[in-house]
Amino acid sequence: MDTYSTATLYINGKWVEADRGASFEVTDPSSGQVIGVAADAGTAETERAIAAASDAFPNWRAQNAYTRAAALLRMHELMLERSEDLALLMSLEQGKPLRAARNEIRYAADFLIWFAEEAKRIYGSTIPSSRTNQRLTVLRQPIGVVAGITPWNYPVSMITRKVAPAIAAGCSIVVKPAEQTPLCARAVFDIFDEADLPPGVVNLITTSRPSEVGDAFLRSRAIRKLTFTGSTAVGKMLASRASESMKRVSLELGGHAPFIVFDDADVEHAAKGAALAKYLNTGQACISPNRIYVQRGSIGRFVNVLTDRARRLRPGSGVDESSTIGPLIDMTAVTKMEQQVADAVGKGAQVAIGGERLREDGLDGGNFFAPTVLTGVSPAMSIYNEETFGPIAPVIAFDTEDEVVAMANDTEYGLASYVYTKDLARAVRVSEALRFGIVGINDINPTAAAAPFGGLGESGVGREGGAQGIDEYLDVKLVAHVLGDAVD
Known part of the structure; x- marks a missing residue:
């Protein structure tokens, strides 16, 4: 566990400690024993991560789809290469049996390769106009800087389910994982680091003070989208406060x-x-x-x-x-x-x-x-x-x-x-x-990276996965073009 016991913040392409070396302990739920420590970030570190993502966004959105797809494919390869180590860490930190952990790593890797392919399928369209000298074109463009908040129950796949479509679309992102499973997040970001993304495209903030980091996300005008998986009560609060700056939200909440x-x-x-x-x-x-x-x-x-x-x-x-x-x-x-x-x-x-x-x-x-x-x-x-x-x-x-x-x-x-x-x-x-x-x-596993996942009512808004998953990270722009000087 020593490998995962220091510098678990990833900001602007570098591994850094929290300010003043703040950290918190991580325990094994099967024994209660401490298995490592994670950096304990607050407002200042979160704001630096948001600034890094904001600075990285213009260059990343300008990259072509094949460049973004290549990065995701590299992540996919690395995740499969390290699948056993990731599964072992997940079993230790989150508690699920190794067989289930191995299945989750494969599921997590599926999102990386799926959205590598979807990056090349962000299609626009043209619309026939009633005016002979007018052309109407619809573009789909990256929404901007994304804040992602992920849960502890699926600590690897819920990260890739948010990060993959974000960077495929051309967005940059700051991720805050659950305080129960920061070591899994650190291991995933090791993979992202080795995929040679430009600094600031992906950023990781671990913390034992989730409300403080969440407040920084919600206050920031740079963040244009918030994606959250967790409880309905927290999701409602986030949606309400996100509306103050009209952030786009995707919420995958409780079920019954x-x-x-x-x-x-x-x-x-x-x-x-x-x-x-x-x-x-x-x-x-x-x-x-x-x-x-x-x-x-x-x-x-x-x-x-x-x-x-x-x-x-x-x-x-x-x-x-x-x-x-x-x-x-x-x-x-x-x-x-x-x-x-x-x-x-x-x-x-x-x-x-x-x-x-x-x-x-x-x-x-x-x-x-x-x-x-x-x-x-x-x-x-x-x-x-x-x-x-x-x-x-x-x-x-x-x-x-x-x-x-x-x-x-x-x-x-x-x-x-x-x-x-x-x-x-x-x-x-x-x-x-x-x-x-x-x-x-007659199916107990109606989920896949290629299929849309999401609910109705108090189970949330938006969809993750499938062709619909990348839409959550794209704005729709209409370009109306008049040809020449004539006016119809």
Whole structure:
């Protein structure tokens, strides 16, 4: 870990320490042990990073698309070359098992190569004019300096999902990663540094004082776009304050995903899929199933398979190859799990398995919570209405298609949803009726770098990934040109 224990600010193409050498400790969530330190930046360092990005922007936007694409391709190559080291660091710092960490590194690299290709596809257009001597041309141009705020649950891929389209579009960017995972961010920026970007195009600010750095972002007139992944409450605050200077915002916020299983589905397959999706990253994913609706005729078989899959999971440190589920990020998350289970049981739910913090077999020093299945869950319970962000699977019975669609849509969130059925007509009807930005039909992984990711309502605004992802970093300009001096 010594490699990642100093100078974790990257400003204007150089690695620098925070002012007065300020730093903060980084811990392993599986043990609570300190694994390194990161530079602790504040307002002054953030303003210098913004200034560097602002100075770099005119030259970077002037580079042709092939130059920008080449830089991204180099980043892609370096990330794949270092994938094992990055995965090991992620498992240590964030807690997810190595297999999941390796998958995330591949996913992160996909954004680099995808937007390397999209850089060469920033097309304009011409519009037929009603005036014979007029030509109308539409250009798409980089928006300017971007501030990116990334979360701890996917500490590498959420950086590339923001940085790649920004620099592909011709923008410069300042990134503030989550305070829980600054070492992963440092490792990613090592790769960016070696890609030989001009100084100031990409900048990294690590901090234990996120509100101070966020304030600097929001006050700055140089920053023209803010992209954020995190909680809905923080996202709303950022959007409100960004409006004061009319910054463009992209917000990928919370989720409350319904997972619907009809009687005509392959119920065992659906239960296995639900387990994989629910316990992935210990449930710490915005698209994690949060309300599992099972048609009444199949609920017994479904719960049996889901419970069996939960029982097979082996909690442990992410760096242990035998671990299949890691810790929660901190003790606050563990406490939330305990509160949601207690509330549900107190209101009539039953614990099929789990339901408690894990302390035995060397897990007492970490933030472990047992993979849990709750049955008899009702709308009166907090877990039915609140995002869990943990390894608790609440199962709810339903009877009819219309009923479950209404139940699924009864939320202010609108990110991901899942439907299991063998009936093609039903799949079409339900997917069109669900008010969510993403619908997986018999599919627990409806995401890819090539596909747009984002939600409706309080799940945010804008899209990341896909052809739509680069649009968030581009302004549209109309050029109207009159030929000669004649006036129609």
